[in-house]
Amino acid sequence: STLAADQSVRAPLPVLGRDVTVPLVTGGEVTYAALDYAASAPALQRVWDDVAAYAPYYGSVHRGAGYLSQLSTDLFENARRTVAAFLDCRGTDQVVFTRSTTDSLNLLAAALPDGCEVFVFETEHHAALLPWRGARVTCLDAPSSPRQAVETLERALADRDPSPSSRLRSNRGGPSGPALVCVTGASNVTGELWPVRELAAAAHAHGARIVLDAAQLAPHHPVSVRDLDVDWVAFSGHKLYAPFGSGVLAGRADWLREAEPYLAGGGASRRVTRRTDGGVDVEWHDGAARHEAGSPNVIGAHAIASACGALTEAGFDTLLAREEHLIRTVREGLADVPEVRFLSLFGDDAPRVGVLSFVVEGWNSSHFAAALSAEYGIGVRDGLFCAHPLVRTLLGGDPRSQGECGAPEAAPGEKSLNAVRVSFGAGTPDEHVERFVRAVR
Numbered sequence: 001s002t003l004a005a006d007q008s009v010r011a012p013l014p015v016l017g018r019d020v021t022v023p024l025v026t027g028g029e030v031t032y033a034a035l036d037y038a039a040s041a042p043a044l045q046r047v048w049d050d051v052a053a054y055a056p057y058y059g060s061v062h063r064g065a066g067y068l069s070q071l072s073t074d075l076f077e078n079a080r081r082t083v084a085a086f087l088d089c090r091g092t093d094q095v096v097f098t099r100s101t102t103d104s105l106n107l108l109a110a111a112l113p114d115g116c117e118v119f120v121f122e123t124e125h126h127a128a129l130l131p132w133r134g135a136r137v138t139c140l141d142a143p144s145s146p147r148q149a150v151e152t153l154e155r156a157l158a159d160r161d162p163s164p165s166s167r168l169r170s171n172r173g174g175p176s177g178p179a180l181v182c183v184t185g186a187s188n189v190t191g192e193l194w195p196v197r198e199l200a201a202a203a204h205a206h207g208a209r210i211v212l213d214a215a216q217l218a219p220h221h222p223v224s225v226r227d228l229d230v231d232w233v234a235f236s237g238h239k240l241y242a243p244f245g246s247g248v249l250a251g252r253a254d255w256l257r258e259a260e261p262y263l264a265g266g267g268a269s270r271r272v273t274r275r276t277d278g279g280v281d282v283e284w285h286d287g288a289a290r291h292e293a294g295s296p297n298v299i300g301a302h303a304i305a306s307a308c309g310a311l312t313e314a315g316f317d318t319l320l321a322r323e324e325h326l327i328r329t330v331r332e333g334l335a336d337v338p339e340v341r342f343l344s345l346f347g348d349d350a351p352r353v354g355v356l357s358f359v360v361e362g363w364n365s366s367h368f369a370a371a372l373s374a375e376y377g378i379g380v381r382d383g384l385f386c387a388h389p390l391v392r393t394l395l396g397g398d399p400r401s402q403g404e405c406g407a408p409e410a411a412p413g414e415k416s417l418n419a420v421r422v423s424f425g426a427g428t429p430d431e432h433v434e435r436f437v438r439a440v441r
């Protein structure tokens with residue numbers, strides 16, 4: 001259609017769902033404006049085409065003698081190389097295909113060496129806050145600037161250093177034992193960028209390692225494992241313009257190699273023997289396969305690789321410039337609406353990706369989001385965004401207090417208990433963001 005053609009010109013990358021129309025309570029219908037990319041971005045048309053082109057040929061990977069099985073194995077292993085290149089991994093790094101960022105971080109949590117301490121900011125998404133169940137976890141206060149984030153981490157890590165000699169980089173951690181820092185690259189609530197390189201330097205200076213939650217960063221920014229000097233990075237396919245069900249954990253091989261397999265089963269085992277006493281002995285694989293038991297999601301891996309290729313070809317400079325334009329459209333379009341308060345830790349002008357959360361004075365955030373959908377065909381999100389302590393802090397509450405995701409908002413005049421989030425990316429046409437601004441106004 002003309003509209004779709006127009007949108008594809010104005011949005012850098014064509015995505016699925018551009019022609020979906022939805023009914024309005026006010027009558028008639030309108031093209032759906034998906035402004036919830038931070039939850040799940042629409043798949044790129046190119047990813048869908050690549051998946052469709054491969055679909056008739058797929059077969060189970062590894063050890064299949066048939067042609068299609070070999071083709072699938074190639075595709076799967078090529079996808080691993082594409083992701084490694086996309087993330088600018090070191091030569092010795094491993095790329096493990098998982099189900100999602102949540103899955104990737106749980107896999108790493110299951111691979112922590114004994115006695116590992118974990119440091120996280122209270123501002124993390126629950127996927128980064130909660131997986132570290134066997135470890136001693138130190139939850140750090142929300143910083144009010146990137147610099148304070150680094151200082152807070154420095155202080156926490158220094159507190160565990162027994163001596164200055166621990167400022168050595170080592171494989172298993174400093175003399176005070178292994179430690180891991182887990183930090184987001186871009187907040188799923190405020191969109192703000194975190195000082196990952198500086199946090200990695202601080203971690204390493206104290207013999208700790210660092211994993212980057214790039215769920216929100218990777219779809220918007222180039223991520224270089226080498227340049228940021230992070231030990232691992234995790235992201236999800238469905239936020240990177242690929243379909244649901246696939247994710248990545250990439251980084252250092254040693255902790256993963258020494259850990260028990262994340263799932264036990266075929267594919268992870270190199271040799272299985274029956275013992276004379278009736279038991280079963282197993283020798284596990286060392287590489288990525290160790291943590292990829294079962295028949296892997298080849299289509300998911302292929303889709304992620306296709307998205308990596310499309311983003312690289314489009315160029316992050318182009319994508320970022322366009323996203324900054326959309327962020328400006330929202331900020332400037334609502335600058336004279338005093339009831340709208342955007343949420344941020346580092347200040348309204350801090351660098352961010354296309355993710356903005358806000359509250360509207362006198363409005364229940366859930367009702368506000370419902371009205372955007374029903375009256376304007378705009379899909380945003382409301383609630384605490386799986387980052388309860390952060391949103392409570394941003395709303396001026398106590399991060400330690402109770403409150404459920406999507407809890408009802410306070411009465412007019414009282415403090416908000418949840419917020420509205422608008423987010424966009426490479427498939428967003430200007431018209432969607434302009435309609436959002438008009439609707440809020």
Ligand code: PMP
Nearest residue numbers: 100101102125127188215216236
């Ligand atoms: N980390 C961040 C920063 C996120 O935004 C999300 C998803 N909202 C996750 C982790 C978890 O991703 P997934 O649901 O794909 O596991």
